[in-house]
Amino acid sequence: MKSFILASGSPRRKELLQQVHYSFEVKTSDVEEKVEKGLTPSEVVQQLALQKAEDVWSKHPTEIVLGADTVVAYDNEILGKPMDEQDAGAMLRKLSGSTHSVYTGVAICSPNGKDTFYEKTDVEFYPLTEDEINMYVKSGEPNDKAGSYGIQGFGAFLVKRIIGDYFSVVGLPLAKTVRELRKRGIHPDT
Structure with a gap:
C-alpha cells in the first residue's frame, strides 16, 4: 500500500x-513560519501548510x-494560539456569543508537484459567562489551540452550531483530504 x-x-x-485507516509516517517541520502581510485567512493557512510540507519534502523528495495549518478568524483578525491564560481569556471573550470562521489549509508535495487547498467552517459560540471562560482557561485545553479552544474536547460546550466541515475545525478537512490523496494513488488500508 x-x-x-x-x-x-x-x-x-x-x-x-x-x-x-491510513498508513503514514510523522515527520515534523522545524521551519520558522512566515506570513506575508495582506493575505486573507485562506491564503495564510495555505501558505503555512505549504511551508511545513515543503520543509519536510526537501528532506524526502521522493515521497508524498x-x-x-489551522487559524481562527474573527472580524478580519486572525486569532492564533494564545500566549498565556490572559490571552486565551481575551480571545474567548471576543468569540462569546458570535460567529467566527475556522480555516484549515492543506498542502501536498510530491515528485509530481505541489498543491494546496483549504476549507472554511463557520462556528457560532454560545454567550459565555466569566465563570465559563475562567473554568475553560483553567482546564489548560486552550493553550495550544488556534482561537483558544478545541471543539473535539472540553471546548465542545462553547459551540452552539457549525456550518461546514467539523473535521476541518478539529484540524484537517478529512473528506477533501481523502479525495486529494486518492488522486495521488494513496488509499486507506481496508
Whole structure:
C-alpha cells in the first residue's frame, strides 16, 4: 500500500488520518513560519501548510508529504494560539456569543508537484459567562489551540452550531483530504 508523510506533530491530525485507516509516517517541520502581510485567512493557512510540507519534502523528495495549518478568524483578525491564560481569556471573550470562521489549509508535495487547498467552517459560540471562560482557561485545553479552544474536547460546550466541515475545525478537512490523496494513488488500508 502506498504511504505518505504527515508533516505535522498535531495529535488531532494524526488521529483523524488513523480514523480513516491510513498508513503514514510523522515527520515534523522545524521551519520558522512566515506570513506575508495582506493575505486573507485562506491564503495564510495555505501558505503555512505549504511551508511545513515543503520543509519536510526537501528532506524526502521522493515521497508524498502532507502539511496542514489551522487559524481562527474573527472580524478580519486572525486569532492564533494564545500566549498565556490572559490571552486565551481575551480571545474567548471576543468569540462569546458570535460567529467566527475556522480555516484549515492543506498542502501536498510530491515528485509530481505541489498543491494546496483549504476549507472554511463557520462556528457560532454560545454567550459565555466569566465563570465559563475562567473554568475553560483553567482546564489548560486552550493553550495550544488556534482561537483558544478545541471543539473535539472540553471546548465542545462553547459551540452552539457549525456550518461546514467539523473535521476541518478539529484540524484537517478529512473528506477533501481523502479525495486529494486518492488522486495521488494513496488509499486507506481496508
